[in-house]
Each structure stands twice: as C-alpha cells, then as structure tokens.
Amino acid sequence: MKNLLLTTAIILSFSAPAFAGAGHDEVKTEDHDGHGEMKAEDGHGEEHAEDGHGDDHAKMMMIGMPGDPSKVDRTINITLLETDDGEMLIKGDDLDIMQGETIRFMVKNVGELEHEFVLDTVESNAKHKTEMAEMAGMDMGHEDPNRITLDAGGEGEVIWTFANAGTFEAACLIPGHYESGMFREVKVAEKMAQADVQYSTGTIKKIDAKGGKVTVTHGPLVNLDMPSMTMVFRADEAMIAKMSEGQDIEFVEERVNGKLTIVKMK
Numbered sequence: 001m002k003n004l005l006l007t008t009a010i011i012l013s014f015s016a017p018a019f020a021g022a023g024h025d026e027v028k029t030e031d032h033d034g035h036g037e038m039k040a041e042d043g044h045g046e047e048h049a050e051d052g053h054g055d056d057h058a059k060m061m062m063i064g065m066p067g068d069p070s071k072v073d074r075t076i077n078i079t080l081l082e083t084d085d086g087e088m089l090i091k092g093d094d095l096d097i098m099q100g101e102t103i104r105f106m107v108k109n110v111g112e113l114e115h116e117f118v119l120d121t122v123e124s125n126a127k128h129k130t131e132m133a134e135m136a137g138m139d140m141g142h143e144d145p146n147r148i149t150l151d152a153g154g155e156g157e158v159i160w161t162f163a164n165a166g167t168f169e170a171a172c173l174i175p176g177h178y179e180s181g182m183f184r185e186v187k188v189a190e191k192m193a194q195a196d197v198q199y200s201t202g203t204i205k206k207i208d209a210k211g212g213k214v215t216v217t218h219g220p221l222v223n224l225d226m227p228s229m230t231m232v233f234r235a236d237e238a239m240i241a242k243m244s245e246g247q248d249i250e251f252v253e254e255r256v257n258g259k260l261t262i263v264k265m266k
C-alpha cells in the first residue's frame with residue numbers, strides 16, 4: 001500500500017510538467033476545467049497586456065507560483081552588480097532549491113545601472129528578452145510576481161514557491177545585460193515523499209570498506225518488498241564510516257543504479 005501511494009505520488013509529480021504545451025509557460029487554471037476558454041495570447045507576445053486588471057485567476061508557471069509571505073521556508077540573498085571588466089552579474093547565495101520550498105529572495109542592486117531579477121524557464125526568459133529588446137526605450141512598467149526591477153542602490157524582494165522540479169533560470173532581461181553575464185541556473189530538486197520512507201532493521205555482519213559493501217542480516221525490506229535474509233548492500237564512504245561489525249541498525253535501502261544500497265541509517 002505504501003509503495004502504491006509512493007508510485008502514485010511520483011506519477012503525479014511527473015505529469016505536472018505536461019502544462020508545458022501551451023507555447024509559453026504561463027498556464028491559466030481555466031484552461032483545464034473543460035470550458036475551453038483559451039486566451040488568444042499565445043505567440044503574440046502580449047500576455048502582459050492584461051496584467052493588473054481583472055486577472056483574478058491564480059497563475060501557475062512551470063517554475064511555480066507567487067509565494068505566501070507567511071509561509072517562507074528560507075531567504076536567499078542576491079546581489080546584482082557590474083564588474084570593472086564589463087561583466088554584469090547575479091551574485092549571492094546558492095540557487096539550489098527543494099521542490100515545494102517557498103523562498104524569499106532579498107535582492108540588492110549594488111551596481112550603478114538599473115537591473116532586474118526574473119525567475120522563469122530558460123525558454124521564457126529568452127522570449128521575454130527578445131520582447132524587451134524590441135521595446136527598448138519604451139516604459140516597460142510591468143512588475144510580475146516573479147520579477148523585480150531595481151534602480152542603482154535599490155533593494156527589494158521576490159517571494160516564490162517552487163512547485164516543480166527542474167532546471168530554471170534567474171536573469172536580468174534588460175537589453176544587453178543577459179549577454180554580459182546576468183543569468184544563473186536555478187536548480188529545483190525533486191522532493192521525495194519523506195513520510196512514506198520506512199526503516200528496515202538489521203545487524204551488520206561484515207564491512208568491506210574498500211569495496212563499498214556491507215553484509216547485513218536483516219528483517220523484511222519494506223521498501224523493496226523483500227523477506228528477511230542476509231544480503232550484501234552498497235554503501236558510500238560516509239555511511240560506512242558510521243558502521244561497525246555486529247552493530248544493530250535501522251536503515252533505508254534503495255536501488256541505486258540497479259544495486260541495493262543503504263541510503264540512510266539511524
């Protein structure tokens with residue numbers, strides 16, 4: 001039953017990116033409820049025209065959705081700047097995120113030019129970059145929830161919930177800035193269903209530290225649906241360092257590259 005639930009969760013998480021088919025990455029919830037009321041905005045580059053008036057539908061993007069400020073998991077500090085040798089950069093903390101996290105990006109522009117910080121897919125950033133180049137000189141005047149524009153010395157925040165796993169991008173799309181280096185990869189790791197992980201019990205019989213193998217006499221392996229027996233597992237160096245022969249352990253086993261591996265222990 002646990003396995004079935006876990007499998008279902010994984011299928012659901014894989015089917016989420018199917019939203020991608022709409023030509024750009026903003027998906028209106030109404031497109032999925034059977035009314036077929038597709039907006040005529042696809043491909044015309046005018047999806048911002050309606051922003052700010054009468055658009056009361058929650059927007060879901062591939063990269064996620066605007067975050068609830070009362071549910072922020074952690075803060076990532078970002079600095080926008082130019083360097084003496086002509087580069088423009090997005091510096092600051094690592095952009096490694098776990099699926100489901102709500103992040104407060106504290107963004108500071110310490111440069112001497114206006115910059116922006118946009119979170120989106122690489123494809124959407126490329127498309128918006130082209131649009132901004134075409135509209136250069138015009139007052140853009142738009143602030144989407146996934147974007148903040150800052151004057152020199154300015155600071156502000158973007159609060160974002162990363163609903164989908166994948167590789168995304170933080171960028172500044174002001175003409176010429178991306179080309180000068182203002183983009184960074186944003187990695188969102190897939191979240192495993194922690195609640196469904198079950199520990200197995202066993203006793204370590206033998207440790208082969210060099211080979212990265214341990215022999216364990218164990219009870220039923222609930223995660224793999226296997227009975228009690230003595231088996232050889234893989235384990236990495238850090239894991240083996242915590243083991244000693246004769247020790248009773250509780251552990252989590254997984255198939256890693258086809259090999260039974262102890263991935264957690266307590």
Ligand SMILES: [Cu+2]
Binds near residue numbers: 116177182
């Ligand atoms: Cu910039």
